[in-house]
Amino acid sequence: MSDLSHRVTTLFELGSSAPRDEARDTFLRLRDELSLGKVRAAEPDESSPTGWRVNVWVKQGILLGFRFGDIVDMGVAKGRWPFFDKDTLPLKHFDPSSGVRIVPGGSSVREGAYLGPGVICMPPMYINVGAWVGDGTLVDSHALVGSCAQIGKRVHLSAAAQVGGVLEPVNAAPVIIEDDVLVGGNCGVYEGTIVRARAILAAGVVLTRGTPVFDLVKETVYRAAPGKPLEIPEGAVVVPGARAIRDGWGAEQQLALQTPVVVKYRDEKTDLATALESWLR
Numbered sequence: 001m002s003d004l005s006h007r008v009t010t011l012f013e014l015g016s017s018a019p020r021d022e023a024r025d026t027f028l029r030l031r032d033e034l035s036l037g038k039v040r041a042a043e044p045d046e047s048s049p050t051g052w053r054v055n056v057w058v059k060q061g062i063l064l065g066f067r068f069g070d071i072v073d074m075g076v077a078k079g080r081w082p083f084f085d086k087d088t089l090p091l092k093h094f095d096p097s098s099g100v101r102i103v104p105g106g107s108s109v110r111e112g113a114y115l116g117p118g119v120i121c122m123p124p125m126y127i128n129v130g131a132w133v134g135d136g137t138l139v140d141s142h143a144l145v146g147s148c149a150q151i152g153k154r155v156h157l158s159a160a161a162q163v164g165g166v167l168e169p170v171n172a173a174p175v176i177i178e179d180d181v182l183v184g185g186n187c188g189v190y191e192g193t194i195v196r197a198r199a200i201l202a203a204g205v206v207l208t209r210g211t212p213v214f215d216l217v218k219e220t221v222y223r224a225a226p227g228k229p230l231e232i233p234e235g236a237v238v239v240p241g242a243r244a245i246r247d248g249w250g251a252e253q254q255l256a257l258q259t260p261v262v263v264k265y266r267d268e269k270t271d272l273a274t275a276l277e278s279w280l281r
Contacts, residue, residue, distance in 0.1 A: 004029060004039075005057040012060035020068055027065040027088055030058070030112075034130060035092065037114035041130045041148035042174050050194060050229065052150075052176055059148060059170045062112065062130050065089060066167075089129055113145075116153070128165050134179065152179035152197070156274075164190035173229055182274050191224075196234035198266050200274060204240045205260050213238065215262040235266040 007026050011018040033039040041062075045053035069086030076083070092109040094100050100115045105123025109115065113127045116135035127133065127145040134153035139145060143157045146165020157163065161183045166172045173192035177183065181195050184203035189195060191209040207213070209224040213232065224230040232238060241261035245251050264270070 004033070004061075005055075008057045008061040008064065011064055012057075016067070018064070018068075023064050023068045024088065027061055027068065030061040031065065031088070031129070034058070034112045035114060037116070037132065040114075040132050040150065042150050042176060050173075050231070052173070052194070054171070054173050056170050058130065059167050062147065063167055063170070065112070065129070122159075130167075130174075131165070140185075146175065148174040150174055150176045152177055152181065154180050156182045158183055158185040158187070158203070160186045162188045162190075164188070166192065178234075192229040193224075193232070194229050195232045196236070198235045199232050200237045200266060200270065201232075202237070202239040205238050206240075206258065207232070207260060211258075211260060213260045213262065214241065214243075217262060217265060233262070233265075236262045237264045237266060237270060238262050 008030060011023045011026055030039065039058060040055065041058045042052050042054045044051060065088040066086060069088035071084055072087045074083040074085050074090065075081060090111050092111045092113060094102060099117030100119045102121045103123050107121045107123045107125045109127040110129040112129035113131040115133045118136040119133050120138045122139065122141045125139045125141060125143045127139065128147040130148035131145045131151070133139065133145060133151045134155065136153055137151055137155040139157045140159045142160040144162045145151060146163055147167050149163045149165055151163065155177055163175050163177065166174050175189050175192060176194045177189065178195060178197040180198045182200045183189065184201050184205065186204050187201045188206040190207065193207045195201065207230060209230060211230060213222040213230065215222065222231060238260050241259045242256035243259040244256045
């Protein structure tokens, strides 16, 4: 894809002075490749310290789609449900051969997102442009998969789970959820956090670059650092916790700060408790 990446970068650097038709055509080519899963905003790379490589040019290309798209009427049912969006970012079309289940009830997937065979979308949920969702993943009701987020295979995104997206700054890493992760209800995973394979985030856990995560098992603290995202270890079971403020007015008021805590690592008992019922598939 070197030719496409070169064209995207050149047009992006030209900004608003880029030739309009060429920018649109280039974006549409990129959008098609993203939809097919042939190009990803981030992809596994063993040579990278995090095991993932961010493809900055992909996010540059998506931004071209926003910049050079025209707002058009995308209403359905003869105007009963009016919608207006960029013509470069329509809804993604599926057919039974894709193997993707979209249960009726108000879900939306933007073109330029990839959904693997066996993905289940429970209504209403939303998957944004540039996202990659692996085979057999369940995206439950009111869940969000943000722009360029990378979701592995057989992941369970529970009801109201929020996986943040990122387009700017273009060098920022997207959120990455690796294979066989369970993200509990009302969780939020943001700002380039990496959740390693088979981890479990209990309901209500919120992870950001500024969130320290305390590991009771290994007696250590996980934090993001310059050039390094917050990472949740493979198989970790993370629950919401609190850390008391030790001094000053906050201590006088007996306040505490939200702090996720690793309480154990996944074992056979945990696997049985979190397994998706086979009949859902």
